[in-house]
Amino acid sequence: MDILNFLFLDSVFEFFDPKKRIFIGYILTSTIIASLWLIVFKKINFSQSIKKIFDKKIFFSRSAKSDYLLFFLNQIIMSIINPLLITQLAIATAIFYYLHSFSWLNSGAFNNTPEFLIITLFTIFHFVLEDFSKFIVHRFMHKWPILWALHKVHHSATCLTPMTVFRTHPLEGVIFTLRGAFTQAISISVFVFFFGSNVDIATILGANIFIFAFNIAGANLRHSHIDISYWKWVEFIIISPAQHQLHHSVLQQHHDKNFGVALALWDWLFGSLHHSEKISQLTLGIDINQKEETHSLTSLYFDPLKEILFITIKRIKRLKSTLKSKKHISIGVNR
Amino acid sequence: MLSATSKLLLAGVLGTTLTLPAFGDGHSYGPFPITLKGYSGDKTNSVSYTGQIARHVQHDSLKKLAGSGNLAEMMAYFKGSKKNKSIIAPASKGDFKIKQTLLNEISSGKNLSGKSYKGIVNGWPGGLTGAEVLEHMINKAAEHGSAFDPNTGYNYPQLISKFAMGAVFYNQAVDNYLDEKLGPDNKPNNKPYKDGAHYTGKEHVWDEAFGYWGAAAHSLNLTAEQNYNITKMKDMAAADHNGDGVVDLKSEFNFAHAYYAASYDKSGKTNYFNTVTQAFVDGRKIITAANGEALTSAQRSQLHALRDVIGQNWEKVIAESVFKYAGSVYKDIDKLQTIMESNGDTTKAFATYGKHWGELKGFALALQCGKSNLGETAVKLNRMIGFGPVLLNLSQVTGIDSSGNFIKDESSGWDEYKLHMLKIQKLMVDIFAVKAKANDQLANISDLSAKLGGSNSAEND
Numbered sequence: 001m002d003i004l005n006f007l008f009l010d011s012v013f014e015f016f017d018p019k020k021r022i023f024i025g026y027i028l029t030s031t032i033i034a035s036l037w038l039i040v041f042k043k044i045n046f047s048q049s050i051k052k053i054f055d056k057k058i059f060f061s062r063s064a065k066s067d068y069l070l071f072f073l074n075q076i077i078m079s080i081i082n083p084l085l086i087t088q089l090a091i092a093t094a095i096f097y098y099l100h101s102f103s104w105l106n107s108g109a110f111n112n113t114p115e116f117l118i119i120t121l122f123t124i125f126h127f128v129l130e131d132f133s134k135f136i137v138h139r140f141m142h143k144w145p146i147l148w149a150l151h152k153v154h155h156s157a158t159c160l161t162p163m164t165v166f167r168t169h170p171l172e173g174v175i176f177t178l179r180g181a182f183t184q185a186i187s188i189s190v191f192v193f194f195f196g197s198n199v200d201i202a203t204i205l206g207a208n209i210f211i212f213a214f215n216i217a218g219a220n221l222r223h224s225h226i227d228i229s230y231w232k233w234v235e236f237i238i239i240s241p242a243q244h245q246l247h248h249s250v251l252q253q254h255h256d257k258n259f260g261v262a263l264a265l266w267d268w269l270f271g272s273l274h275h276s277e278k279i280s281q282l283t284l285g286i287d288i289n290q291k292e293e294t295h296s297l298t299s300l301y302f303d304p305l306k307e308i309l310f311i312t313i314k315r316i317k318r319l320k321s322t323l324k325s326k327k328h329i330s331i332g333v334n335r
Numbered sequence: 336m337l338s339a340t341s342k343l344l345l346a347g348v349l350g351t352t353l354t355l356p357a358f359g360d361g362h363s364y365g366p367f368p369i370t371l372k373g374y375s376g377d378k379t380n381s382v383s384y385t386g387q388i389a390r391h392v393q394h395d396s397l398k399k400l401a402g403s404g405n406l407a408e409m410m411a412y413f414k415g416s417k418k419n420k421s422i423i424a425p426a427s428k429g430d431f432k433i434k435q436t437l438l439n440e441i442s443s444g445k446n447l448s449g450k451s452y453k454g455i456v457n458g459w460p461g462g463l464t465g466a467e468v469l470e471h472m473i474n475k476a477a478e479h480g481s482a483f484d485p486n487t488g489y490n491y492p493q494l495i496s497k498f499a500m501g502a503v504f505y506n507q508a509v510d511n512y513l514d515e516k517l518g519p520d521n522k523p524n525n526k527p528y529k530d531g532a533h534y535t536g537k538e539h540v541w542d543e544a545f546g547y548w549g550a551a552a553h554s555l556n557l558t559a560e561q562n563y564n565i566t567k568m569k570d571m572a573a574a575d576h577n578g579d580g581v582v583d584l585k586s587e588f589n590f591a592h593a594y595y596a597a598s599y600d601k602s603g604k605t606n607y608f609n610t611v612t613q614a615f616v617d618g619r620k621i622i623t624a625a626n627g628e629a630l631t632s633a634q635r636s637q638l639h640a641l642r643d644v645i646g647q648n649w650e651k652v653i654a655e656s657v658f659k660y661a662g663s664v665y666k667d668i669d670k671l672q673t674i675m676e677s678n679g680d681t682t683k684a685f686a687t688y689g690k691h692w693g694e695l696k697g698f699a700l701a702l703q704c705g706k707s708n709l710g711e712t713a714v715k716l717n718r719m720i721g722f723g724p725v726l727l728n729l730s731q732v733t734g735i736d737s738s739g740n741f742i743k744d745e746s747s748g749w750d751e752y753k754l755h756m757l758k759i760q761k762l763m764v765d766i767f768a769v770k771a772k773a774n775d776q777l778a779n780i781s782d783l784s785a786k787l788g789g790s791n792s793a794e795n796d
Binding site: 019020021074077078087088089092093096097100101102103105106107108111112126134138151154164165166167168169170172173176177184185188189192196197199200201203206208222261 | 669672673676748750751753754757758761777778779780781783784786787788792793794795796
């Protein structure tokens with residue numbers, strides 16, 4: 001009972017941790033931004049805007065309910081898995097050691113750089129590396145069938161709420177944890193190697209200043225039905241909520257677009273950028289005729305595993321038949 | 336008018352004085368009563384470890400002399416002298432007055448050479464025993480004539496002092512007195528330590544080990560900061576327990592590893608000083624309680640448990656020192672590299688590097704003078720540190736020739752050597768679980784890792 005209590009509290013703490021997307025402060029600013037957007041651009045009054053933002057049909061939809069359940073269950077599952085994973089400290093230490101083996105690299109080469117400059121550089125570097133690594137991993141999640149089988153859980157949401165961020169398969173969670181560990185380790189080890197012991201990160205309420213800015217500026221609206229878009233030129237640099245909502249659309253032309261988290265630059269560079277569109281209602285999910293069962297817990301947790309198994313069996317069969325046909329050809333040649 | 340703090344202090348002092356029982360206050364090493372059966376002399380206190388204090392003083396004096404180039408003087412403190420030599424260190428400094436000025440006022444006929452580690456020291460070239468290594472170092476120090484030799488990178492006072500603390504004090508205590516001499520038939524408790532002694536075999540065995548540890552008898556009543564400042568000669572009030580205006584080296588001063596323990600405990604992360612000293616006090620109480628009878632197996636088991644506490648924590652204190660100075664050497668190389676890049680004057684920075692390296696090497700050699708063979712840990716430690724520091728021309732002492740002169744060869748370079756320092760720090764954490772971790776070169780990495788906090792959550796941004 002104590003453990004359950006502890007895990008429940010852990011989940012609740014997420015709402016009070018400024019490092020987390022669903023920190024109540026960020027939810028509040030997202031609500032204000034959404035309300036202002038609706039009042040100014042959709043010409044509705046304040047109370048109508050609040051009604052629209054907290055639309056019961058969305059927040060009590062089957063899709064949203066399964067998001068809430070996954071949030072709690074994954075918390076328990078990840079608390080068991082995470083201690084088994086390699087930590088950013090172990091990787092950072094290994095990289096830090098490894099950097100010493102290059103005679104042409106001088107550790108502490110920039111030790112005398114002013115502290116504020118080191119902190120600025122580190123904060124920017126880490127934010128950019130994090131955002132880029134998230135983009136790349138996300139791209140792979142869509143492009144590789146085995147990974148797509150896992151990532152489909154997230155895309156099976158037919159309604160978006162800020163809690164959809166937690167609609168994630170635990171195995172995908174493992175990938176994300178390792179990604180985070182590696183990127184943090186790279187930033188930390190490289191900077192400490194070159195800049196010495198003054199390396200630090202600029203934070204607000206403990207969160208990276210850029211992540212804080214991104215979240216306070218309404219990042220929660222990415223997973224919502226409030227389709228805030230930016231000026232076109234801004235959408236080349238920063239991803240608007242509407243651009244990410246489009247990433248969740250069932251329409252063919254929106255598939256594999258807008259993989260980025262904060263920066264749109266990566267999508268622009270890799271040719272997957274799609275600007276927001278004036279569509280009154282996007283259909284969200286995996287396909288138009290998505291079944292209700294896709295929101296069941298069994299389906300969310302076990303369908304990806306089944307699919308991975310099928311893909312693997314199919315691959316093995318294909319490999320066997322390829323080897324067989326090659327054998328026939330080589331026998332034929334010998335004759 | 337007395338200030339509130341003074342009143343509090345006065346109340347504390349009066350309270351302590353008034354509640355002190357006749358024998359032992361539970362927090363002091365002695366006095367303990369005579370328990371030896373059939374003793375008819377007039378002694379009332381069975382505690383005796385003046386021989387160990389004399390050796391601490393010989394060590395401190397030798398360290399002071401190691402930069403002088405005076406071989407005969409150095410040898411007089413290392414091998415002992417028939418003359419009543421003066422105490423070169425610790426000597427009175429300002430208000431910090433030392434009671435004794437001559438060695439024989441503490442104990443006569445003592446030496447360091449006869450009590451040095453008898454095994455082969457693998458971390459020093461030449462396959463020499465502990466005593467031979469110290470003698471080799473002393474001879475080289477005399478040959479060179481000053482503390483630091485830039486040709487080898489050796490700082491002799493540091494090398495000699497840090498190694499001697501392990502080769503004599505640590506080795507004698509944990510590998511002799513707290514080892515075979517705790518056996519039932521070796522120096523039994525129902526007999527005098529030697530003919531004519533007023534203390535039993537086990538009482539004196541335990542006292543001698545405590546003497547080598549080096550803590551002041553009343554030190555458990557003090558804070559880590561106070562104990563540290565006693566050795567630094569900055570806190571007369573804390574040192575002068577009996578209030579006679581002078582510090583009695585026989586009981587009121589902190590020597591050697593006890594001082595290093597206090598220096599780490601100041602950080603609040605460790606409690607080595609009190610743990611070891613309390614174990615000594617507790618062990619002495621068990622022996623006293625046996626009242627001159629042979630120790631029972633239960634009593635010996637209790638002593639063995641305390642002996643283990645002492646040995647493990649003492650070893651950690653030395654490992655903390657290895658950790659600390661590996662960090663210093665890393666930082667010193669960083670500084671040297673920066674100076675070299677701008678073609679600056681490296682003289683001062685190089686000497687500092689040599690000093691820290693001497694401490695690192697000395698402590699690393701000391702660590703290998705314990706009760707058990709460190710095996711692979713010792714091999715790693717010796718190989719990573721090498722026989723000498725990497726020098727400015729990237730050479731390093733790699734051995735000695737048949738005449739005992741140092742041979743140098745190419746080293747693996749600065750960065751490789753820095754990596755060795757990091758690995759030594761990790762080794763000390765992995766093997767000895769050091770906690771104070773002074774000069775931790777990976778601290779920034781672990782702090783940042785903690786601050787960024789990982790991204791251990793199943794979240795799809």
